[in-house]
Amino acid sequence: MTEKMTLAKALNAGLRQAMEDDPKVLLMGEDVGKLGGVFRITDGLQKDFGEDRVIDSPLAESGIVGTAVGLAMRGYRPVVEIQFDGFVYPAYDQIVSQVAKIRFRTQGRVAMPIVIRIPFGGGIGAVEHHSESPEAQFAHTPGLKVVACSNPVDGYWMIQQAIASDDPVIFLEPKRQYHGAKSEVDTSATPEPLHTSRVVRAGSDVTLLAYGPMVRTCLSAAEAVEGERSVEVIDLRTLSPLDMGPVVESVRRTGRAVVTHEAQVNLGMGAELAARITEQCFYSLEAPVLRVGGFDTPYPASRIEEEWLPDLDRVLDAVDRTFDF
Amino acid sequence: MTHVPDGEFGPDLAEVFGPQQSDGGPELVQLLTPEGERTHHAEFDMDFSAEQLRGFYRDMVLTRRIDTESTALQRHGELGIWAQLLGQEAAQIGSGRALRPQDFAFPTYREHGVAWCRGLDPLKLLGLFRGVDQSSWDPAETNFAPYTIIIGAQALHATGYAMGIQRDGAVGTGDPERDAATIGYFGDGASSQGDVNEAFIFAASYNAPVVFFCQNNQWAISEPFERQSRIPLYQRALGFGFPGVRVDGNDVMATYAVTQAALQRAREGSGPTLIEAYTYRMGAHTTTDDPTRYRLSDDVENWKLKDPIARVEAYLRRNGLIDEQFTDALTVEADQLGERLRAGVKELADPSPLSVFDHVYAELPPELAEQRDGYAEYLASFEGAH
Known part of the structure; x- marks a missing residue:
């Protein structure tokens, strides 16, 4: 069965399906109930599943994640919404010291099947703390899994797979695309495993690595130079653990790689990917692995955010530079 | 900056909360005085059987032995560190014994007495x-969470x-085997943490069946209680919308009675309670700490007179509820426990490096x-190398 869905609708449908499949799945967060979340991702779910399963929480992020830990210990599978990326830091301690470590500390006796949904990234003209990309901080934390969806089909399936995971998952949603282009979502298809990366456009000259909002940018960049350069684009999808297989296979063919993300470049995902590509593709590389990302500054005021965010031109500039070597 | 005296801006705090009193003040619920005299309390009075009281006494003596033995094991290099509970035995045994099997306890890293009860x-x-x-x-085996x-x-x-x-429908059914509550332990220092205050808010908002059990042992490492709060801690509960009680944490009877009542309230669906067990950390924060740098020995000596075990022993002896045979047998049991710990700790092998x-x-x-x-x-690659 297929249906045309926006990313927002696909996530909503995925959450609904997960709640129907497993009565232990609970949604929790600020304004997720009657309002349906500030982005309407949980629209209508409280009405259908009740206030005990779609829980409007007090306005305290550490409280949301900390009580989710207790609910998980009792056998529930909480899916918590952090309203905006920049609001996750009050919950940072509960995430890195508790959620990430309880399985390890108890030698596998206590699982933490918690999903922490975070609308991330910029481009919506918001005030500060509403446009950040904190993924590297979580990918750096052992015990957490980190994934990012980039399109409605992945949104529908990945959220269900994350909820079914017995490990805690930081689930990043490119908020700029919530209400953008629709895709046909086949709800009877068999999805790929959650922790896999995927070639979304084949090419032979250079490999672009992206996830979340940058996948679309990289696809546009590849299209823009069609006929001049053959650009391969990989949607990483999983940031922890990384799925290096498709990356290594691609870069060994193309000899050139550019990693892109909205997050600041310094010690970001690009640094890890560049190191791994260097280790695993050394003899195939024609150029150093380049990185394109946000500058190493705080996220700027919204009127200049489109200058600050890596766009099609900055991605292509980096592609050109890989051919200078 | 202009100083506005209390009373000129909002209520007079001293009038609302009363003065801080180092003995816990008149609000302290007590059923057994430091001298071992039985007293009564209008709200929390309770009858205890001789067997129950002997059980409390045994639990406290054995818990103290676990503590002194473990402190010694640290001195001998068998433990890296030990967090002493000396002086807090009544607070932990009184509350721990009030739990039913289906209740769930969430400890700090000092709840050795509660662990014993579980x-x-x-x-x-x-x-x-x-x-x-x-x-x-x-x-899940003992309903006792990891140390935090x-x-x-x-x-x-x-x-x-x-x-x-609540979501499992295990509150307020009236079935004593089914209705359950949790108890969250923390100290006076933790009362300043955001997480504790957020927990109060969530518990109040959802009317959750949880008892917040604060052992106010007067010291957060070197910082006295006064650094954490200007008002008695139990009174904070009112601001969050649920009752707070200050109990003599060195009185096992009162602690049991108050905790049992609070747990029952929670299991019935009446929501959270904050219990402030007023006690004293007789030992150091941990074996790495040196309390002589920050507190007076007079203070410690005063609290020695309120020892939680001595008062129960005095009561039991005075009323003929224990005899030499009982105490001799308990001494043997404690010695055996100590011996088991000394032998057992050496058997706790280092994990393999790969197990990480x-x-x-x-x-x-x-x-x-x-x-x-x-x-x-x-x-x-190092195997066989020298």
């Missing part, structure tokens, strides 16, 4: 302090678990498996 082998606690594991017991070192974090876990109990890769995730991700295998090869 039936957890004390050797399991020693694993953490020896450095061979990090709270490796199965919480991040101050106050567990108050939220206790609240969340209680929200789960176990249980990070439900399934080891391929790249982490590669890291482990590479490390295994590296270790193997």
Whole structure:
């Protein structure tokens, strides 16, 4: 069965399906109930599943994640919404010291099947703390899994797979695309495993690595130079653990790689990917692995955010530079 | 900056809360005086059987032995560190014994007496302090969560678990085997943490079946209680919308009575309670601490007169509820327990270096498996080398 869905609708449908499949799945967060979340991702779910399963929480992020830990210990599978990326830091301690470590500390006796949904990234003209990309901080934390969806089909399936995971998952949603282009979502298809990366456009000259909002940018960049350069684009999808297989296979063919993300470049995902590509593709590389990302500054005021965010031109500039070597 | 005296801006705090009193003040619920005299309380009075009181006494004596033995084991180098509970035995046994099997306790790292009440082998606690594991017991076996070192974090876990109990329909059914509550332990220092205050808010908002049990032992390492609060801690509960009670934490009878009442309230669906067990940390914060740098020995001497075990012993002896035979047998039991700990701690073997890769995730991700295998090869390369 297929249906045309926006990313927002696909996530909503995925959450609904997960709640129907497993009565232990609970949604929790600020304004997720009657309002349906500030982005309407949980629209209508409280009405259908009740206030005990779609829980409007007090306005305290550490409280949301900390009580989710207790609910998980009792056998529930909480899916918590952090309203905006920049609001996750009050919950940072509960995430890195508790959620990430309880399985390890108890030698596998206590699982933490918690999903922490975070609308991330910029481009919506918001005030500060509403446009950040904190993924590297979580990918750096052992015990957490980190994934990012980039399109409605992945949104529908990945959220269900994350909820079914017995490990805690930081689930990043490119908020700029919530209400953008629709895709046909086949709800009877068999999805790929959650922790896999995927070639979304084949090419032979250079490999672009992206996830979340940058996948679309990289696809546009590849299209823009069609006929001049053959650009391969990989949607990483999983940031922890990384799925290096498709990356290594691609870069060994193309000899050139550019990693892109909205997050600041310094010690970001690009640094890890560049190191791994260097280790695993050394003899195939024609150029150093380049990185394109946000500058190493705080996220700027919204009127200049489109200058600050890596766009099609900055991605292509980096592609050109890989051919200078 | 202009100083506005109390009363000119809002209410007079001294009038609302009364003065801070070092003996806990008249609000302290007490059923047994430091001299071992039985007193009565209008709200929390309770009858105890001789067997119950002998049980409390035995629990406290054995818990103190676990503590002194473990302190000695640290001095002998068998443990890396030990967090002493000396002086807090009544607070922990009184509250721990009020729990039913289906209730769930969320400890700090000092709840050795509560662990004892839950039936957890004390050797399991020693694993953490020896450095061979990090709270490796199965919480579901005894309904006793992992020790939590991040101050106050567990108050939220206790609240969340209680929200789960609500969703399981295990509150207010009237079935004593089914209705359950959680108890979240923390100290006076933790009362300053955001997580503890957020837990109060969540518990109040959802009317969750949780008892917040604060052992105010007067010291957060070197900082006195006055650094954490200008008002008695139990009074904070009112601001969050649920009752607070200050109990003599060195009185096992009163602690049991108050905790039992609060747990029952929670199980019935009447929501959270804050209990402030007014007690004193007779020992150091941990074996690495030196309390002579920050507190007066006079203070410690004063609290020695309020010892939680001595007062029960005085009461039991005066009323002919224990005899030499009982105390002799208990001494033998304590010695055997000490011997078991001394022998057992040496059996707690170091984990294999490769075990660090176990249980990070439900399934080891391929790249982490590669890291482990590479490390295994590296270790193997030294075999046979000198």
